[in-house]
Amino acid sequence: MITAVDTSILLDIFLPDPVHGEHSLNALEAAYGQGALVVCGVVYAELRKANLGFIETPGAIRPPGKTTPGRSRATE
Numbered sequence: 001m002i003t004a005v006d007t008s009i010l011l012d013i014f015l016p017d018p019v020h021g022e023h024s025l026n027a028l029e030a031a032y033g034q035g036a037l038v039v040c041g042v043v044y045a046e047l048r049k050a051n052l053g054f055i056e057t058p059g060a061i062r063p064p065g066k067t068t069p070g071r072s073r074a075t076e
Helices: 007-014 021-034 041-050
Strands: 002-004 036-038
Touching: 002 021, 007 021, 007 041, 021 036
Parallel strands: 002 036
Antiparallel strands: none
């Protein structure tokens, strides 16, 4: 299964949100356990606009259209 991740989930985790952060992290981990995670261009742009810094960290989140080497359900 492929899960599209919304901006609010990532902001809950990375800011972190004291009310929703843990629940969002658990949901994201559960989705990752089911398959791939994707972030669309709009979410990527919103995260860059939030200026959190981690977006520029190599491998943190790749721009739309870039593949992430490593884990793939197709190769497991």
